[in-house]
Amino acid sequence: MGKFLEPLVVPSLPKNLTGFSFRPAEITDASAVYSACYAKQNHAQFLQGFRHSIREQERGRRRHLLAEGGKRIVGSGKLIRLPRKAEIADLAVTPIWQRRGIGTAMIHLLIAEAAQWGYGLVEIGAEISNSGALSLYRRLGFGEARECIRPGKEPAILLSRRIKEDA
Numbered sequence: 108m109g110k111f112l113e114p115l116v117v118p119s120l121p122k123n124l125t126g127f128s129f130r131p132a133e134i135t136d137a138s139a140v141y142s143a144c145y146a147k148q149n150h151a152q153f154l155q156g157f158r159h160s161i162r163e164q165e166r167g168r169r170r171h172l173l174a175e176g177g178k179r180i181v182g183s184g185k186l187i188r189l190p191r192k193a194e195i196a197d198l199a200v201t202p203i204w205q206r207r208g209i210g211t212a213m214i215h216l217l218i219a220e221a222a223q224w225g226y227g228l229v230e231i232g233a234e235i236s237n238s239g240a241l242s243l244y245r246r247l248g249f250g251e252a253r254e255c256i257r258p259g260k261e262p263a264i265l266l267s268r269r270i271k272e273d274a
């Protein structure tokens with residue numbers, strides 16, 4: 108493990124999530140993370156992105172968080188350091204484990220991590236048509252939407268949440 112991978116501060120999780128745990132991703136998790144969370148993506152592109160993510164985590168520029176239940180990976184998401192805010196990206200929960208609070212727990216953990224890093228603002232986004240994810244983010248206090256046009260891709264909505272009074 109790289110030197111940045113200290114234990115996470117875990118806020119108290121809902122009772123229905125006992126038995127699940129959360130930890131930083133490691134390079135050896137690649138295949139399991141792909142099958143559990145991103146199997147619809149192109150495999151080669153995923154692998155390239157995953158290796159990049161682990162390198163960035165080792166350099167202290169992001170956290171790549173995994174959720175595990177009974178030693179099986181069930182969720183994945185990243186917290187990326189940007190100049191004035193942290194961004195939660197590529198959040199995904201294994202389809203059969205969705206809508207049980209795992210995504211919410213991961214967002215709480217990543218927000219806690221952003222606060223530890225000293226950020227006052229966290230951003231999160233989803234494609235315009237992804238009303239399920241967008242409603243979850245709004246429910247968790249993200250607002251002030253802005254649209255993000257991405258060449259060759261569906262436009263996304265980016266939402267932000269202040270996590271410090273003065274941000």
Ligand SMILES: CC(C)(COP(=O)(O)OP(=O)(O)OC[C@H]1O[C@@H](n2cnc3c(N)ncnc32)[C@H](O)[C@@H]1OP(=O)(O)O)[C@@H](O)C(=O)NCCC(=O)NCCS
Pocket residue numbers: 196197198199200201204205206207208209210211212232233234237238239240242243
């Ligand atoms: C978005 C996502 C990460 C949320 O994780 P999760 O573990 O399912 O989230 P939680 O259980 O904490 O919260 C569930 C809430 O999210 C919203 N939601 C999640 N999936 C939804 C869906 N398919 N349809 C409608 N609402 C949905 C609802 O508000 C839901 O609350 P409800 O079940 O009480 O209606 C997960 O659904 C997922 O992996 N989706 C596919 C990938 C994706 O869209 N990622 C986000 C964009 S990068």
